[in-house]
Amino acid sequence: MPSSAAQADPIPANPIPTDRRLALHRTMQTIRATETTLSRLFADGEIPGFIHLSVGQEAVAAGVVGALGPRDSFATTHRGHGHVLARGVKLDLFFKEIMGRAGGICGGRGGSMHVADLSLGVLGANGIVGAGLPLATGSALAHQTRRTGGVAVAFFGDGAMAEGALHECLNMAALWKLPMVFVCENNGWSEFSPTSTQFAATLDKLGAAFGVPHRKVDGNDVAAVAEAAAEVVEAARNGGGPRILECLTTRWHGHFEGDPQRYRNADEIAGLPRNDPLRRSAEALLAAGVEESALAALVDAVDAEIRDALEAARADALPDVDAAFRDVYTPTATLTAGA
Numbered sequence: 001m002p003s004s005a006a007q008a009d010p011i012p013a014n015p016i017p018t019d020r021r022l023a024l025h026r027t028m029q030t031i032r033a034t035e036t037t038l039s040r041l042f043a044d045g046e047i048p049g050f051i052h053l054s055v056g057q058e059a060v061a062a063g064v065v066g067a068l069g070p071r072d073s074f075a076t077t078h079r080g081h082g083h084v085l086a087r088g089v090k091l092d093l094f095f096k097e098i099m100g101r102a103g104g105i106c107g108g109r110g111g112s113m114h115v116a117d118l119s120l121g122v123l124g125a126n127g128i129v130g131a132g133l134p135l136a137t138g139s140a141l142a143h144q145t146r147r148t149g150g151v152a153v154a155f156f157g158d159g160a161m162a163e164g165a166l167h168e169c170l171n172m173a174a175l176w177k178l179p180m181v182f183v184c185e186n187n188g189w190s191e192f193s194p195t196s197t198q199f200a201a202t203l204d205k206l207g208a209a210f211g212v213p214h215r216k217v218d219g220n221d222v223a224a225v226a227e228a229a230a231e232v233v234e235a236a237r238n239g240g241g242p243r244i245l246e247c248l249t250t251r252w253h254g255h256f257e258g259d260p261q262r263y264r265n266a267d268e269i270a271g272l273p274r275n276d277p278l279r280r281s282a283e284a285l286l287a288a289g290v291e292e293s294a295l296a297a298l299v300d301a302v303d304a305e306i307r308d309a310l311e312a313a314r315a316d317a318l319p320d321v322d323a324a325f326r327d328v329y330t331p332t333a334t335l336t337a338g339a
Contacts (some may be wrong), residue, residue: 063225071150075132130163219247
């Protein structure tokens with residue numbers, strides 16, 4: 001069962017301005033509408049391979065990525081659509097990639113689990129649990145060595161807490177005081193099993209063993225995530241060494257799209273919308289004086305952007321088979337010339 005938001009650390013009385021909340025809400029709406037569209041496309045057979053959707057976890061992506069600057073970088077997971085969308089990857093290029101089209105951000109060759117855009121500091125998603133952690137650690141070391149002023153973020157799920165890569169990266173980041181933030185999206189599930197049956201420790205105590213400060217927040221409250229993310233990112237940027245941000249959230253869909261979730265309590269699934277991060281965000285905005293019509297117009301605008309992006313993706317060509325080996329191996333002539 002997922003962890004309760006009641007376990008989160010208290011939120012400082014530091015309200016986020018309404019215009020900032022509205023921007024975060026739009027990011028979450030874009031992620032939700034995109035993921036919902038992908039679910040339908042997958043069911044209709046328009047998407048090759050597997051996809052892992054982040055419906056219910058939008059506040060983590062919006063809040064954390066929204067705290068990053070242009071110099072910063074991050075590595076994400078197999079459930080990483082929300083992170084790259086929050087970073088600003090163009091919707092048409094994103095849909096083309098997921099649908100395996102030649103005009104995709106990675107030429108249609110990466111697909112759902114390998115979306116990357118180095119121009120935005122997106123080091124890539126990864127189909128291997130925990131494999132993004134070393135990538136982000138290396139990026140943090142590069143920021144430190146080159147004195148870029150940047151911070152690297154490693155997104156990982158609670159299912160990765162038992163992976164040795166996390167322990168090794170925490171150790172190196174702490175030893176070298178790397179400008180790095182470890183962001184755990186704790187939805188309570190390690191694929192098909194409760195994480196509590198897979199990992200005996202807790203993330204705060206694991207971090208303490210390496211001397212890495214830890215914060216835990218309600219990952220379904222976008223304002224709480226944004227406030228905490230801003231704090232830990234700046235601490236890492238200003239020489240404070242690595243930080244851990246654990247976001248308690250909920251996974252609405254199964255481990256992969258099409259997963260029947262027979263291992264999950266039906267009452268739990270039925271109750272998920274009660275803690276919907278978009279609903280909670282909308283309620284906060286209405287309480288702050290934003291008109292319902294403005295929120296409705298925001299939804300309509302996002303839906304129109306997604307329709308345009310999907311139309312462009314469907315019209316795009318499939319990759320040429322002759323390009324299958326392009327960018328896989330460095331040509332021998334290039335190696336010889338550089339020797």
